[in-house]
Amino acid sequence: MKASKAETPAVLIELDIVERNLQRAQQMADGISLSLRPHIKTHKLPRFAQRQIELGARGITCQKLGEAEVMADAGLDDIFVSYNILGASKLKRLKALHDRIQIAVAADNNTVIDGYSAAFTDSNHKLSVLVEIDTGGGRCGVQSAKKAVKLAKRIKASEGLSFGGIMTYPPRGEISDVNASLSRAKAALLDAGLKVKCVSNGGTPDLRFAGDVTLATEHRCGTYIYNDRMQVSYGHCEISDCALSVLATVISCPAEGRAVIDAGTKALAADFCDAPGYGHVLEYPDALVQKLYEEHGVLDFSACESMPEVGDKIRIIPNHVCVVSNLFDSVHLVRNGLIEETVAVAARGCLV
Amino acid sequence: MKASKAETPAVLIELDIVERNLQRAQQMADGISLSLRPHIKTHKLPRFAQRQIELGARGITCQKLGEAEVMADAGLDDIFVSYNILGASKLKRLKALHDRIQIAVAADNNTVIDGYSAAFTDSNHKLSVLVEIDTGGGRCGVQSAKKAVKLAKRIKASEGLSFGGIMTYPPRGEISDVNASLSRAKAALLDAGLKVKCVSNGGTPDLRFAGDVTLATEHRCGTYIYNDRMQVSYGHCEISDCALSVLATVISCPAEGRAVIDAGTKALAADFCDAPGYGHVLEYPDALVQKLYEEHGVLDFSACESMPEVGDKIRIIPNHVCVVSNLFDSVHLVRNGLIEETVAVAARGCLV
Known part of the structure; x- marks a missing residue:
């Protein structure tokens, strides 16, 4: 199935980026023993x-x-x-x-x-x-x-x-x-x-x-x-090195420049980072994820040349991935735009 | 079992406070039809x-x-x-x-x-x-x-x-x-x-x-x-009206006035409210929940006359309860300090 067809909100994990991130770090470590x-x-x-x-x-x-x-x-x-x-x-x-x-x-x-x-x-x-x-x-x-x-x-x-x-x-x-x-x-x-x-x-x-x-x-x-937006802000990586995104659907465009998505703090978490807002929208890099409610995300597209319509899907790189993984029962493993497998987050919620 | 004996971090819900909160609101609503x-x-x-x-x-x-x-x-x-x-x-x-x-x-x-x-x-x-x-x-x-x-x-x-x-x-x-x-x-x-x-x-x-x-x-x-600390800050209720607390264990007292507990953003969430810090410590009202990592909470007791020791348990009223419920697979229902029942949070993680 196409990743863009997943029910939202959903976590998409780009396997090629995961593999590159893992190899790069291991090679660096091997190089310095x-x-x-x-x-x-x-x-x-x-x-x-x-x-x-x-x-x-x-x-x-x-x-x-x-x-x-x-x-x-x-x-x-x-x-x-x-x-x-x-x-x-x-x-x-x-x-x-x-x-x-x-x-x-x-x-x-x-x-x-x-x-x-x-x-x-x-x-x-x-x-x-x-x-x-x-x-x-x-x-x-x-x-x-x-x-x-x-x-x-x-x-x-x-x-x-x-x-x-x-x-x-x-x-x-x-x-x-x-x-x-x-x-x-x-x-x-x-x-x-x-x-x-x-x-x-x-x-x-x-x-x-x-x-x-x-x-x-x-x-x-x-x-x-x-990786995530926090690591980008720290200089550890680029946005293109971020393997996990949250796929969300635009459910409303109630006012000029404003769109509301079906992902809030229960999907993206309320963590801040040095960059403004609650995430980076891959399709609209100049959009601001301005405010999160529990099940709604309010986005400001006023700095963008265009904005999505109701029903469109967008992908958001969260500020902090580690807490996002913990909010989803399962995640989609993606390669070339296709979901290869959907897997349960086995250690999700292991708080004790 | 005594609520204070629960494995931590854990959510404790005071049934008498729940009932009082529900009745109070329903009576108010009935009174104005x-x-x-x-x-x-x-x-x-x-x-x-x-x-x-x-x-x-x-x-x-x-x-x-x-x-x-x-x-x-x-x-x-x-x-x-x-x-x-x-x-x-x-x-x-x-x-x-x-x-x-x-x-x-x-x-x-x-x-x-x-x-x-x-x-x-x-x-x-x-x-x-x-x-x-x-x-x-x-x-x-x-x-x-x-x-x-x-x-x-x-x-x-x-x-x-x-x-x-x-x-x-x-x-x-x-x-x-x-x-x-x-x-x-x-x-x-x-x-x-x-x-x-x-x-x-x-x-x-x-x-x-x-x-x-x-x-x-x-x-x-x-x-x-x-209820929660946010609602207290809004004037909706008092701390004594907060039915849900997170029970946590002090795992370290590494420096003067500092204690670290086994609850971080994966238990208390990163939500802010108008009051400083990430929650209200019931046993130490002047303590500040200063910083949350994913699995650690760093507390500052410098404004308190005493502070807990390693192994002690404390209860924290979170800033925002709705996201905390969603982080725990189950919660303990408590009355008079005893756990009456432990129940699965049936709709936890219902993101879609």
Whole structure:
């Protein structure tokens, strides 16, 4: 079926662009001997995770246990859950995963480490725990090299655990700060007699500068598979590198220059980016996706030479793809304008 | 089970607050002889739609056909789809619904009306079509009374259709403009010899002023069942009237005054409101939900006298509940701190 015939709103994924984005990143990483560990939060599709591995990724990254369970069920066997996992039920699920596949987790505090240890005390192989370092991102992570050493020592001394290295979710555009923080942490860990097997950096925005983070042994990137308007605004890619679009139908042209489409925040999400509006209209690059309601998108075509009519379909590159994937039960895989396959977003809604 | 023991992130719905919100609105409407036609986009749960009817609502409103199908399957038999429905496949589904239950739809242009007529020409009972009026909201709707008359005449003259009246999605706080637009449209329609059976107004923000829209015969409101931080900022309700909260776990307290929770935009959504941040923390009213990543929420407790520890759970009233309901496969129904039942969000993800 022609992609343009899909019921709207729908997600279209251009397979050729996906493949190009994956290959380009893997080649870049291979060229600087950096391992990739792609984050599947963006696509949530086992097939793309498998393709990332085939192309050379050393494993995958998940943010939630539910995502890791879906991926493990599909045969992915080396997963880093880059998250502090807490609570009896989640630790039990983590242990069940660890019994089946190679899994590692993050920690940035004692409570989390002690939870891991209590759950893995009687495990026949140790759980690898990486210490998260805040390199300026202001999210999770220890604030000093000294604290990193304390946690690494605690991990090493804990039954059932092994110290797997350090990780960070870096601030965008602050390579030298990231380098400095990681260097201080690594040096302090080595001084303390701890081996740092892995230094895991992340993010798509600075993927092209990944080689400048000289200590990193692996890079976790997610959005690069599809790209989006936010990544374009960051300079990571061009609009032509965006693989995912939302197909929408114009349902009304109520006033001059205004058209309303059947996609709102429940399809495009309310995320902002540096560019104005809520998305880029492929057929009308000068159109502004001005306002989103839940099920309506209001577009301003006053800067365009023409505008669509009621019943026309248009494609919108969203500001942030990762949240859009999570809003759709299924997506259409497209090549040369045709839908090759429609697949369920296997890890959609894996919040827990 | 205690609600506080739920796996996080989770949606908790306080049943007593739901019931109070529903009763309060229905009593207000009864007092001014206004029919309510609640919008189910907020809760997407057949049981609450049924309760709205039991309390006296004349029917329900859906925005998407998929929602209407779920509700019809659950026995709801009077549904207004307040949307321009377009395209062969959707019109076929609309006809199938119309064969089972009482259904009405909206239109604000010829293309949509002609589509309805083509699909319903051979129907044994007519499809009721309401003309949408833009009363200043700037979304869908005709821009003049003259255009409303033209469309109403077209509907009346179209095979398979009947003119059901007029509807609007009003701008907030502009009661006199809404009244003026509706008056002009109704007067012009009556002048043209058209009967205006229904004048459908909508929205929760101005629900308390619904009686001031004197021409309205029914009011479509959605958010009032749960309420949210946006409605608090609009003056519709207090925080104590908010029935839905997101339960989250503190996974990290990496720096002074900063805590990170396991709920980000995939649980709380990125919607803004007039109040700062992304939600209201029930246990720490002075905390700021400062930044949301997809799976992390970063909270600033510097204005609070104390802050939670890693492993503690907190409840957050989101800025906008309607998009939060749509992110969770199931929600917990809570009374007196206990989960009475966990139910699937039946119409979640009904985008088409």
